[in-house]
Amino acid sequence: MLLVLDLESDIPIYTQLCNQIMIGIAKGELPPDESLPSVRQLAADLEINMHTVNKAYNILKNEGLIVIHKKRGAIVRKKEDMKADDAFSGDLSQRLEPIVAEAVCKGTTEKQFSHIISTLFATMKTGGTP
């Protein structure tokens, strides 16, 4: 899977890295059990600091999307291991709240918003060419 980081963006590099890997996992471009490059390797390939990669990997680990083995490095978890718990649903609603709020302020209707969401869900399913 190609990782492309916009270095002039306001979004921090580790967030971009996290988001892209997450999208890759959702789309199946990074299938379960796929190993990610080591922290050092990825930092070298992208010519960025190792701490940045480390930070991204740690966030993904805490989100439960990857596991970090001592020997095998970072590995995408199996689908059944990634299953959400109640805490995630609560967290999700909290994280969506400001986005929905902004949409409401700017006059986006619920229908328009739902349409965007379902389109996004569709790309996650159809884009799954590993």
Next chain:
Amino acid sequence: MNAQIVMSVIHIPTLLLIYIVGVVTPYVTRKELVFSIRFPEAFAQSVQIQSLKRQYLVQYGITGGIVCIALVSAILLRPSLMLLIMSPLVQLGIVLVFFFISRKKAQTIKRSTDVTGGKKPVAITDTAFRKNAPLPSWLWFLVPWAIVVVNAVILFLAYDRIPEMIPMQYNFSGEVSRWAEKSIGQVLLMPGLMVVITLLMMAMFLGVKATKSQISAEKPGRSRYQNAHFRFHMAIFTIVLSILMNIIFTFTNLHITTLVKISFPIMLIFLAVILTGILIYALIFAIRVGQGGSRVEVSVVEEEETGNINRDDDGFWKAGLFYYNPDDPSLWVEHRFGFGYTINFGNKKSAWFIAVIVIIILLSFVPMLL
């Protein structure tokens, strides 16, 4: 044997090679790197940049050619050790002068023109690059190691047949200028050297394996394929080189121990043939594959441009030649002007590398002074 002929046999091809390398370098480096200045690929193919390259070709081609002919004639007419050491350095100096002139011009073009054309600078990599680009097995190194073992066994079994005095150094006329008394240590010196060379080649192989992937943000699909191709052939190069070097050592062993009678001129011709072979191999490799695989033809359907470009990393390249990036954990990186690899001086490990080079240079000069 005539001293001049011996000297020219080894030295003149080297001088010619340096000249040729100087001529082809701008054309074997990555297309987006023009005299070590990064341009978007489309701009690098513009008339402006192409004519800059042609200017270099004409100016260096003529100046370097005249100097090369002058040095070759000097060696043929009045050979001396000083000339032997200085002539390649003079040639390198001339390449550098024209490199810096052209780099300056490229910099001016970059500053005065909107080269990016609104494209977005990005950092890019493929997470599965190494998985999809396997290298030849390191088990190939069993071949050079087998040659080392065979040499050690031969020397051990034939120890009694080795003459009491072993020639250590020859002058340009092919006469032995230094002898060493036979001893176990003396006889083991050669296989010892072979072990060092083979280990060095294995380190190079691992270095190739560890180098980062450098993918073009404009056409990642093509670039990924080219880069994988380059690494594969680079790894094969280290294996072939280790085998050829060990074959050279084997012949030298047989020669100095007189186990097989090989006369000095034949020995020299043999050495010249193998060394020239290695140089021609490297040259063909550079021209056909190109730095980072940039000259590899890709037969896949022409891919759309992504609208991204690789980020501007000119600032990490001091004088366009020395890479200094403390953030980048890699030690080995592709040359920007030239073929093969150089080191990241921003990596703390580079100090070790420099120390080893200095030691090797000192060690190779000490016997000359003795």
